[in-house]
Amino acid sequence: MSKFIKKKNSQFFGTLRRLEDWFERRRRILPWRDKPTLYRVWISEIMLQQTQVATVIPYFERFLTRFPDIETLAQSSEDEVLSQWAGLGYYSRARNLHRTAILIGARGFPKDRETWLELPGIGNYTAGAILSIALNQPEPILDGNVERVLSRVYRNSDKKLLWRAADFFVKSAFEKKIAPSILNQALMELGATVCSPKKPACQTCPLKSFCQARSKGDPENFPTARKKKIWLQIQEELYCLIANETQTQILVRKRLPGEWRAGLWDLPNRQELENIFPRFSARTSWKSLGRIETRHIVTRHKISRTTHLIQGSGARFCGKVPQGFQWISASTPGLAFGSALRRTLKKLRETFPEALQ
């Protein structure tokens, strides 16, 4: 690769300049590009991991309204952070974000790659993105979009080599006074909007004169196909217990540390209800109102969920419940509900409108 670049040195620098110009003209307006402080760039980069830009925008704006700075975030509870994250998926990101906020709140924002990498949830890509975009340091990045672009430019899918290429791009640009923040975002933007997985728009690409895959006519062959995503099938049988005929509150429980989706609220299963209410198994203390079937995809899990809607009678299920359980209105906002619970409750309300107001 380096031989190839040396041979094309002047062409290479011209290409970098065209890439910079292209980005200045074509960049999308995104909320985190406005005032790219360390705090805003860090939050956006964590949200953008595995998640599309259009999905992230409203979450980013709500999150920044609720937690406008590192101090507010560090002083908030994990529950509050999870409730703002609810629906965005990959909840370990939110838990790590909160842990990192506490560490940064105590020590300040790191200013170098090694210190960022010591923080929870920060990998090579995220560290490079934060340092280059917020601090203009010539640090490389290689997310899916940049990988696709560079893999085609060099007709090579070797990740190590592509990291070296990303490093070469950003450092060469820095030498020519092209800001690392512009260069890295330009590569990402190019991958997101021009160099698409299928039918890349090579005619409009600022790298076209430099791109080996374009000249060979086979961009879609790069990067070479990865292993197919392996789906985990999960069957769940849960109970939505309405307290009784007059109190329409339902019981939810918080998933424990170590459990999948820890910290999020969900409906209990039968065993959990029997543990709390010893007479639950008698079956005379509640009646069935029906059940629904729902399917959800959460990260790499395919969840098939049967939810029974049941109603207690008299005062049997009212009152105090153990820590980690809570009676709520079926439409209560504020608790950290994952997308599976929110969709389940929506379908329950649509199917049984009179029981769940």
Ligand code: SF4
């Ligand atoms: S020329 Fe085509 S394949 Fe090469 S980087 Fe540009 S869009 Fe991608």
